Amino acid sequence: MWQRFTLFDLRVIGHYLGTLSLFFGLLMLVPFATAVCYQEWQPAARYFFSAGLVMAIGAALRFLRVESGRLNRRQALAITGTAWLVLAFFASIPLYQSGHFLTYSDALFEAVSGLTTTGASVLTDMDHLSNADNMFRFIMHFLGGLGLIVVALTVGLLGRQSSASLYNSEARSEHVVPNVVQTARFILRITLTVVAAATVLIGIALLVIGMEPARAWIQAFWLSVSGFVTGGFAPMAQSVLYYHCAPLEFILMVLMIMGSISFVLHSELWRGRIMPFFHDIETRTMFLWIGAMTVVFTASLAATQLASDLPTLLRRGLFMVVSSFTTTGFQVITSNQLSTVLSSGAFLSLALLMSVGGATDSTAGGIKFMRLGVIFKSVVSTVKEALAPESARVVVSYNHLGRRVLAPSTVKTAMTVFILYVVIYVMGTLVGIAHGYEANEAIFESVAMTSNGGIVAGLVTPGMPVSLELFYMLQMWAGRLEFVTLLALLVEVIASVVPRNRLGMRS
Incomplete structure (x- = not known):
């Protein structure tokens, strides 16, 4: 039953928000230190x-x-x-003061996009953004990609008694080990290891193409963070297209795929258990879905001017497919080319890839492969039941860290989240159309915001209509929390504000 938030509840919530705010304030000292190192005194202040x-x-x-x-x-x-929400408002303070945003709502949009790892940017003159501001953008990605709660648990900020409740409330359902704090630390350890290795490789690639060392290494770190947490922010306005470097694109594709794999499956690979990874329902669903969509996208792309030769077709097409299904948002073609050069089939194929996203308990967004696989298994179960004798008991199983029987509750949960995603995709499309944009572009942008995909087709621009901007921020927030936390919070707030006789029930 719905209950009102009591004064005690509000005190508890405020106390924990205070802890997270203190931690976020300490993280702001990282861009401050960056500014001091690069003698950027205005950003330092x-x-x-x-x-x-x-x-x-x-x-x-x-x-x-x-x-x-x-x-x-x-x-x-x-x-x-x-x-x-609170940390997004805090993050918008130094961003808005940078002078690279036309309105405050643009700075807030950038903060929400960074924390939710959407990666869509409304910065003006990004190529001349200070190193401190860029460092802050990628810190937001790091914090949001791993999860605010996960990062706070790794440093022991929230206490062991509250760890399980907070961990599960952040759209995370599985543990690498039974202890939640140890799981959070394992996730952080994997991330730091991968980011460190990728920084070295990307740094070397940038040095080879002629970038000066100081700039090469810091941008390598930023791209490594953004790639593995499937964030999508890039230090240059042209995204990855700016570098024109095939080795860099290959490294980023590997990073994005690694970030879109469940940390639970990462733990299996970490322990040398290869077969459970390939037998898992998420891995198999991923191979089938990406294989089919790559064929569709490549066939659609082959008829466009963008892919005038086979190497260009393979390089640009494959990169955009990986960036889309991992919901990272890196681009090797411009936003204008997305909507004007790509065929409508290729354009909508990318939207479909973003809508599904990566694996559960990964850094990727979207509906997730697990839910897609469970829904497919449910269809198989329904067909088997229709063909089986009335006395027969149909059992459908799947592999996910061991053999599991498909339960009605699992199907119900998967279908609920799937429907919620589709509903928000449609709502965002209608909002875009209502603002005068074409249907295809409105669909693409709505999917990109809700799935935290970040590839944009031109609707997300500096100074965009505030009403559209606010709705996109709501989509990013809801998509990152996978709706359950958001809806539960809204219900609790309504129950606390609306008189009980209007709710029609008693606590």
């Missing part, structure tokens, strides 16, 4: 001020509740859902 302000607010909120205790499900959902 901005981040020093913003860090102090955010930490002061966090410290004040911490006084709302001092004693520790176990969180209930309602409190955990409220803390997680609210934290993503």
Whole structure:
């Protein structure tokens, strides 16, 4: 039953938001240090001020509740859902002061896009953005890609009693090990290892093409972070197209694919268990889905001017397919080429790839391969039941870290989230059409925002209509939390505000 938030609930929520705010304020000292190193004094002042302000607010909120205790499900959902919004507002403060945004709503959009790892940007003159501001953008990606709660758990900020409730409220359903804190630390360890290795490889690639060392290494780090957490921000306005470097594109494709694989399956590979990975329903669904969509996309792309020869077709087409299904958002073709040069079939193929996304418990967005596989298994089960004798008991199983029997509750959950994604895709499309845009572009942009895909076709621009911008921010927020946390939070807020006799039920 729905219940009102009590004063005690609000104190608990405020206390944990204060802890996360303090941590976020400390992270702002990283771009401050970057600014000092590169002698960017104006950005240094901005981040020093913003860090102090955010930490002061966090410290004040911490006084709302001092004693520790176990969180209930309602409190955990409220803390997680609210934290993503609160930290986005904090992040918009130094971004807006940079002078690279036409309006404050653009700066807030950039913050939401960064934290949700959508990667769509509304910056003006990105190529001349300070190193400090760029560092902050990729810190947001790192924090949002792994999850605010996961990162906070790794450094012991939230306490062991509340760890399980908060971990599950952030759209994460599986543990690498039974202990939630150890799972969070394992996720961070994998990420740091992969990012470090990728930074070396990408740095070498950038040095080979003639980039100066200081710039090459810092951009290598940024691209490594953005690639593995499937974020999509790039330090240059032309995204990956700016570099014109085939080895770099190959490394980024490997990174994006690794980021779109479940961390639970990463743990299997880490322990040398290869076969469970290839037998898993998510892996098999991924191979089938990506194989089919690559054929469709390549066939559609072959008729366009963009792919005038086979090497160009393979290089650009494959990169865009990988960037789309991992919901990263890196581009090797411009946004204008997406909507004007690509055929409508290739254009919508990318939207379909983004809509499904990667694996559950990965850094990718979208509906996820697990749900797609479960829905397919449900169809198989329905067909078997229709063909089987009435006395027969039909059992359908699948592999996911062992043999599992397909349960009605699993199918129900998968179908619910699938339908919610489709509904929001449609709603975002209608909002785009209502603002005067073409249907194809409105579909593409709506899918990109909700799936946290980040590849944009031209609707997301600096100074875009505020109403459309706000709806896209809502889509990014909802998609990152996979709706359950968001809807639960909204229901709890409504239950706390609307009189009980209007709700028609009692607690």
